[in-house]
Amino acid sequence: MTARDFFRDPTGTVRPPWRLVxxxxxTIVSLIAVNGAVVPFVSGAIALTGARVVLYPxxxxxSALAAHAVTFRMVDPRGWRAVRxxxxxxxxxxxxxxxALGALAVxxxxxxxIGVGWLRIDEAMPGSSLAVAASTAxxxxxxxxxxxxxxxxxxFTVLAEWWGRRxxxxxxxxxxxxxxxxxxxxxWASIAxxxxxxxxxxxxxxxxxxxxAAFAAHLAWNWTLVGLMHASVSGIPFTTPDYRVVDAGPxxxxxxxxxxxxxxxxxxxxxxxxxxxxxxxxxxxxx
Numbered sequence: 567m568t569a570r571d572f573f574r575d576p577t578g579t580v581r582p583p584w585r586l587v588x589x590x591x592x593t594i595v596s597l598i599a600v601n602g603a604v605v606p607f608v609s610g611a612i613a614l615t616g617a618r619v620v621l622y623p624x625x626x627x628x629s630a631l632a633a634h635a636v637t638f639r640m641v642d643p644r645g646w647r648a649v650r651x652x653x654x655x656x657x658x659x660x661x662x663x664x665x666a667l668g669a670l671a672v673x674x675x676x677x678x679x680i681g682v683g684w685l686r687i688d689e690a691m692p693g694s695s696l697a698v699a700a701s702t703a704x705x706x707x708x709x710x711x712x713x714x715x716x717x718x719x720x721x722f723t724v725l726a727e728w729w730g731r732r733x734x735x736x737x738x739x740x741x742x743x744x745x746x747x748x749x750x751x752x753x754w755a756s757i758a759x760x761x762x763x764x765x766x767x768x769x770x771x772x773x774x775x776x777x778x779a780a781f782a783a784h785l786a787w788n789w790t791l792v793g794l795m796h797a798s799v800s801g802i803p804f805t806t807p808d809y810r811v812v813d814a815g816p817x818x819x820x821x822x823x824x825x826x827x828x829x830x831x832x833x834x835x836x837x838x839x840x841x842x843x844x845x846x847x848x849x850x851x852x853x
Contacts (some may be wrong), residue, residue, distance in 0.1 A: 580641040582728035589637045589720050596632035600625050623709040630715040637720055649719045655776035664770050668783030669790045671766065671839040675831030676795060676811075684815025685826065690796070693807020699793035702804055703785075706792060710784040717742045717764065718771050718780055731772065739764030749824075751801040756821060756828035759836070760800070763787070763827070766836045769843040791825060798825035 573584055580588075605625060612619050638645045646652045679685040717738045725734035743761030746752060771780040791799045796806035801824045813820045821828030 582724045585637070585641050585724050586721060588641050589633060589724070592636040592640075593629065593633040596636065597626075597629040600629045600632065604628065620705050623705055623712060627708040627712040627715070630712050630719070634715065634720055642720075648723050649715070650771065650775055650777040651719075655774075656778055657774075657776060660774035660776055660779045661782045664774060664776075664779035664783040665786045667770070667839050667842070668786035671835040672787050672827055672832050673790050673794075675829070675835040676791075676797075676826045679815065679820060679826065679829070679831060680811070682815070684813075684819050685797075686812045686814040687809055688812045690806045690808055690810040693805070695796075695808045698796075698805050698807055699789075702792045703789060706788045707785055710788060711781050713742070714767070714777055714781045714784055718768055718777060722768070722771075735765060735768040735772070739768060746800055749801040751823035751828075753822075753824070753828070755818065756801075756824040759821075759828055759833045762833050762836045762840075766840045766843075769840045773843040773847045787827070791827060795826070798823065799827060800824065801828075 572581075574580055605621060609621065612621075634646075634649065638648070642648055647654070676685060680687065722734055722738050725737060728734075729737070739761050742764035743757045746757055746760045767780045767784055770783045771777055774780075788799050791797045792804050795811045796804070796809055797811040798804070811826070813822060817829070819829045819831055820826060821832065826832055
């Protein structure tokens with residue numbers, strides 16, 4: 567075996583393990599570069615305006631985008647098409663459908679919990695719900711896109727080519743769940759639900775062939791909890807003007823401090839949405 571054969575397959579494509587190594591190194595270098603060169607300048611500019619902006623989700627997103635761009639330049643000429651972020655993947659209909667599905671998957675179980683009294687809507691401090699809904703979107707959007715790029719972006723694409731889609735979906739979803747162990751209030755039950763969420767978002771990607779759609783579903787899920795319900799998401803509390811959703815039932819149903827997405831009803835909503843996507847994809851392939 568020559569050195570070329572060790573790194574490339576007979577078609578001349580860099581073998582999957584080496585593409586993953588390049589992507590991992592590019593991710594680390596990009597994060598260091600953004601933190602070292604960009605963050606001080608942006609932080610200083612923001613300080614002059616007196617605005618309050620949480621930078622770290624934008625830093626993570628910028629480094630992820632840079633890592634993908636560098637990897638495409640070095641070892642994968644397919645570019646953004648490889649991760650379903652090209653112009654063909656930017657189709658309004660599947661993105662809108664994914665948005666609705668993400669919102670309904672957590673919204674319907676939460677409404678049911680309110681209906682039985684296990685979640686309660688209480689008054690909160692005066693403020694503007696619309697302003698908070700907009701400001702939280704500036705935090706949730708980059709965080710959701712970073713997570714999609716990290717767990718269902720290039721690494722997922724390479725693993726799917728190497729191991730097969732099912733194995734890649736299972737592995738990426740488990741890692742997606744385990745990463746959330748660092749969040750406040752995390753339990754193995756809540757991590758299991760986040761893992762199911764990973765399966766759902768992966769199903770959105772595979773069914774729509776669009777990472778834009780997976781991002782839209784992810785953002786819709788989080789924003790429904792934070793911007794609409796004024797509840798915690800993944801154990802992270804947010805500002806809750808006018809009203810807030812309060813836990814008034816068993817933790818297995820309400821998610822406790824983790825928020826409604828950590829309960830069994832939310833898991834059932836995700837399972838139902840994932841089954842719907844699977845059946846829809848099967849019908850499309852048959853037709």
